[in-house]
Amino acid sequence: EIVMTQSPATLSVSPGERVTLSCRASQSISSDLAWYQQKPGQAPRLLIYGVSTRATGIPASFSASGSETEFTLTISSLQSEDFAVYYCQQYKNWPLTFGGGTKVEIK
Amino acid sequence: EVQLLESGGGFIQSGGSLRLSCAASGFTFSNYAMSWVRQTPGKGLEWVSAISGSNSYTYYADSVKGRFTISRDNSKNTLYLQINSLRAEDTALYYCAKDLRSYGGHAFDIWGQGTMVTVSS
Numbered sequence: 009e010i011v012m013t014q015s016p017a018t019l020s021v022s023p024g025e026r027v028t029l030s031c032r033a034s035q036s037i038s039s040d041l042a043w044y045q046q047k048p049g050q051a052p053r054l055l056i057y058g059v060s061t062r063a064t065g066i067p068a069s070f071s072a073s074g075s076e077t078e079f080t081l082t083i084s085s086l087q088s089e090d091f092a093v094y095y096c097q098q099y100k101n102w103p104l105t106f107g108g109g110t111k112v113e114i115k
Numbered sequence: 116e117v118q119l120l121e122s123g124g125g126f127i128q129s130g131g132s133l134r135l136s137c138a139a140s141g142f143t144f145s146n147y148a149m150s151w152v153r154q155t156p157g158k159g160l161e162w163v164s165a166i167s168g169s170n171s172y173t174y175y176a177d178s179v180k181g182r183f184t185i186s187r188d189n190s191k192n193t194l195y196l197q198i199n200s201l202r203a204e205d206t207a208l209y210y211c212a213k214d215l216r217s218y219g220g221h222a223f224d225i226w227g228q229g230t231m232v233t234v235s236s
Contacts (some may be wrong), residue, residue, distance in 0.1 A: 042222035042223075051210055051229060052160065053226070054223060054224045057215065057224075063224055064224070098224060099221050099225075101172070102174050103162055103175075103176045104178070104220065105152070105162065106162065108159045109159050109160075112118075
């Protein structure tokens with residue numbers, strides 16, 4: 009099983025700041041990585057797949073990069089609606105696995 | 116509007132069985148693989164099971180293999196998860212999720228709102 013590790017667990021950020029979240033895979037997953045955003049009481053929402061392709065309706069303020077085992081999600085200027093938990097997910101191999109999440113909270 | 120609506124959750128005793136359903140609308144259901152993903156209250160996401168669009172392939176997490184069975188009825192646009200031999204650790208919010216591909220093993224672009232399963236010992 010591919011283990012996905014996200015860091016940090018919690019990030020305290022002020023609105024308007026740039027934030028970078030990290031995700032590491034226990035083995036190479038090429039570019040088979042997705043990012044999701046989840047707000048309290050809501051289902052996850054797909055942000056990014058294929059490492060850097062934004063899903064439908066996702067603003068350009070969200071960008072992502074990486075390859076093999078190291079990946080990042082960047083939010084260029086944090087808005088109030090961006091405070092949430094972010095998860096990465098690999099789909100290189102079965103079982104599909106998620107990282108433990110990074111909570112982005114208001115500083 | 117593309118939508119997934121889960122049902123069938125509830126309170127169940129350890130060792131019991133339950134069948135979850137997920138009604139899909141707004142897209143050609145048979146063209147896409149579907150998965151169940153669960154989330155323990157206050158915790159992260161765990162993929163549980165997937166089924167290809169054509170019903171030909173199924174996949175399971177080791178934690179549920181032999182106890183859970185995923186199926187779909189493309190004529191009814193409905194996904195199912197039969198859960199047997201329930202354990203306390205199966206307590207979670209169960210989401211159904213639409214895969215970006217027909218044969219599965221990709222990202223999930225549409226999620227339902229989830230149905231809660233609570234297992235009491």
